[in-house]
Amino acid sequence: MTDNLKVWFIISIAVALLMGKILIPILTKLKAGQSIREDGPKSHLKKNGTPTIGGLIFLSALVIITLLSGNLSPQVWILILSTSLFALTGFIDDYIKVTKERNLGLTAKQKLFLQIVGALIILIYQYKSKSLSSDLFIPFIKTSVNIGLMYIPFIIFVIVGTVNSVNLTDGLDGLAAGTSIITLGFFAIAANKLQNYHIEFFCIALMGSLFGFLYFNRNPAKVFMGDTGSLSLGGAISAVAVLLNLPLILPIAGGIFFIETLSVIIQVASFKLRGKRVFLMAPLHHHFEESGWKESKVVIVFYIVQFVLCVISYFVVF
Template sequence: MILAAGVAMMVTLALGPKFIEWLQVKKFGQFVREEGPQTHLIKAGTPTMGGVMVLIGLLAALFVVARPTFSTLAALIIVFSVAAIGLYDDWQKITKKQNEGLSVRLKFLFLGIAVLVADILALRYVGITQNVVVPGFEQNLVLGPGIIGIVLFSVLMLLVIVGTTNAVNLADGLDGLAAGAGCISLLVYTAIAFLERQYDVAVLCGGMAGAVVGFLWFNSHPAEVFMGDTGSLAIGGVLAAAAILTKTEMLLPIIGGVFVLEALSVILQFGYFKLTRRRIFKMAPIHHHFELSGWQENKIVVRFWILQAAFAAAGFMIYYLTLYTAV
């Protein structure tokens, strides 16, 4: 795990300057919405698609350390499926100078196919069971026998993957916010996978954490490069895959608490506005609310990291106490 993290971080750090220079030459710059915070207009043109650096770092780590197992393959199918969707969205934004990428229907179609393949691998070859572990309860929630259980498990996988990737994507609005919070969550899942003796998953999470730390070197304020949808969806994909493979889906909303808060702020803002034509927050996701309230960007990011560390520690404590009680 340490070797995977180290290799991924060093590769990402080494690749960064040349890759950022290449993005600048190609003019692959960030498109900034005019209706967003005015302080963000200065960020227009900053190179994006930095998530490609993260993926290359991760692949380098897996090439050196990982074993060719079905567990690793199932996770990579999920991760690179969502990353490919993010890469296409980034490309559309760059070429069309707008925020519209792949349609929702096509996203769900491609994700559905990826989930189905990963589902078959997880159930048949990895040994994942069709049940949900609820912390604090002795009995697990069984999704059903035969084809019913497979369908329900596939739906659960899809919900976990879509929810996690979109939540991480919503948090990617300030320099270093999604990367730092994602790294904290990945470190917790590295520990959980290790304690579950799922060492392939632990290597994947450790490698991704190392790659994200290397990327954060360039993404810290003021950012030299943005991760784009490619990176945020990839981080979310690794977290979702780790939660599914370690049977900790119910703990993921706690371990990734900041991402949940970001997503909830958007849902609440949208729903309340539809009902009352008024807003709860000055702008959603919630980090923009604090920006418009006068908080400096760095202060928001660091405070969200602290909050994320508290959420992650709480999630890990619940997991560890449940494991200790079971033993």
């Protein structure tokens, strides 16, 4: 990381801390409290009423840092736009939950439609900028393969899948924020290696903003990021991967996100086909909680796993 990026990283942390001090009292005053699932871990019931929509903290910090830096390249703009569009979907979902005082917001179909629209905007940008290529970089063998028109539905699947995976991961204090920081760290290094310094800046700015947010979101959390935050992080990470032509590395570099999703798929499929559950509770982080692990232990172990997977990702890409 260059000295200039280090400065912006530190400033982004400071701005996020400031935004947290400003926004959390506002969210509390507006009674924007989280409704905890009754069928979730019993230990989480005490979190009921904790302010949510806290994703606005790191999102506002990210936008402020981008404007202050003057780094307004087309790639940074599309990354900000992608992040904001998924944040808007999450905000609508959070707003419904808060105003209706329930755990369910938008329907699955409504979420999926808005997420596909967000994915299409990224693809349209690639087309307009004449950088749309159906060549897909394959990790491990380190070569590219042309998949033709299949590239479009594939990228939509990657983006929507990543967005929902990060959303599922946001179930413990600091889990989604911390694992996202680690994954963004990998992509910052990847962007630097590929000499795409605009995307590197975006990753660093978002990492710093998340570090500042994590001060309030660590256990015991004073605020939750809500779908506003988790969907926006999924949008940001997937957009970065697509623009760097590294979407196939996401299952490794974002391994925790995909393991969490896989645990839900396995749980649902097993119960429908066999009438039996594989895990004590899904997503996977709840299984470990129900097994007797403390929430903080689950989070730390998942951080370590995500870090190891990102190290592996570096060597299979470069």
